[in-house]
Amino acid sequence: MDIIKSAKDLFDSEIRELQRVRDNLDENIEKVVELILNSKGKVVITGIGKSGLIGKKIAATLASTGTHAIFMNSAEGLHGDLGMISNGDVVIAISNSGNSEEVISLIPSIKRIGASIVAMTGNKNSPLGRAGEYVLNIGIEKEGCPLNLAPMASSTSTLVMGDALAAILIKKRNFKPENFAVYHPGGTLGRRLLMKVKDIMHSGEELPLISIDSNVDEIILTMTKKRLGAVCVMENEIMKGIITEGDLRRALAHKEKFFNLRAEDIMTKNFTQVEENIMAIEALDVMENRESQISVLPVMKDGHLTGIVRVHDLLNVVGR
Structure with missing residues (x-):
């Protein structure tokens, strides 16, 4: 047979x-x-x-x-x-x-x-x-x-x-998915559909903040201490840019002037961001469905930085 x-x-x-x-x-x-x-x-x-x-x-x-x-x-x-x-x-x-x-x-x-x-x-x-x-x-x-x-x-x-x-x-x-979530509050499915970015983001004292004129030493020390893979560049409580580990590696290509650079010289000014009330699964799509994927995402409310979320944080919730 x-x-x-x-x-x-x-x-x-x-x-x-x-x-x-x-x-x-x-x-x-x-x-x-x-x-x-x-x-x-x-x-x-x-x-x-x-x-x-x-x-x-x-x-x-x-x-x-x-x-x-x-x-x-x-x-x-x-x-x-x-x-x-x-x-x-x-x-x-x-x-x-x-x-x-x-x-x-x-x-x-x-x-x-x-x-x-x-x-x-x-x-x-x-x-x-x-x-x-x-x-x-x-x-x-x-x-x-x-x-x-x-x-x-x-x-x-x-x-x-x-x-x-x-x-x-x-x-x-x-x-809609948010309606579906109401009937599935438990387990992985519930977390995927109910969890918002503000529920899992790093905020307050966890935020890696530097000023726009911070030098390379300050950038590296803050990034190392906060361990989120990036620093947020601030001016008068407004976020002006973001510096990731990748940005630092690219800046090292200019070894002769690397240690004279300031945050403003290295940061990405037109950075991707999300509002704190969007769903975690939507934030993950923002990070992944793009030409160049990113691993750290600033979280905003009314134009002000309220947190940072990493792709690792989102994957723990969404479970992909």
């Missing part, structure tokens, strides 16, 4: 079925998106078995991207959990066959409650398909399973249909 070939065959089979589902998309997905956007209630995903497992993921994705969504196991719904559903909600009921008894049994009660029903099924002529106001067609011809029994391609198509809904709603709601 060629295991690698068998694995690739499975991938190819599911890709073909996904293409089939993609090609069958119609105006129903547009209507479902508008239904959700116009609803004053929440989205309730329901299903049983493998469809239920995929439904949990769809609900979680919607909830984390700005859509009020929950999952209700269809069997539990028959024994009291229907109380989760309210008038005005949108219920997305998942069943590939459209004949799952637990799902079908919920329909009369859901209609009495006053919620809308969207059928996510592979059989639009099934009881579920006929009961739905709109049908999201996840129909496939062949499962990836060698026996054509275990849900594989069908569960994949269900998952991707849910992702498609979430992606469209993200765009429709103009959902």
Whole structure:
């Protein structure tokens, strides 16, 4: 048995079925998106078995991207959990066959409650398909399973249909990274999206400040003492330039006059800077997405220096 070939065959089979589902998309997905956007209630995903497992993921994705969504196991719904559903909600009921008894049994009660029903099924002529106001067609011809029994391609198509809904709603709601961060405050992702430059910058006594007429000795001593890889050149509390370790190395090319140079002679006057309230991940882009990358960035507020941030500081937060 060629295991690698068998694995690739499975991938190819599911890709073909996904293409089939993609090609069958119609105006129903547009209507479902508008239904959700116009609803004053929440989205309730329901299903049983493998469809239920995929439904949990769809609900979680919607909830984390700005859509009020929950999952209700269809069997539990028959024994009291229907109380989760309210008038005005949108219920997305998942069943590939459209004949799952637990799902079908919920329909009369859901209609009495006053919620809308969207059928996510592979059989639009099934009881579920006929009961739905709109049908999201996840129909496939062949499962990836060698026996054509275990849900594989069908569960994949269900998952991707849910992702498609979430992606469209993200765009429709103009959902931004800072909105996403509100729902993901913990861990690396939360730090990446929530942390601002002012939260990690070096400030106060840590700042390496020199005057515009400081000599080379003062520049080197300050840079060595503060250990931030640069010094900020100040005049009357206004930052006039920056000197980095690279600037010093370039100045050494003129050995005959190096020790007679002043800060004003060495500094970069048109230096790149950021405001202290921008996100850390944005500051990293400023430092990296340029013709010549920089490793130290002055941080400003209303035209005044408030801190310095290093690429190392940002990488610790952003985690790239």
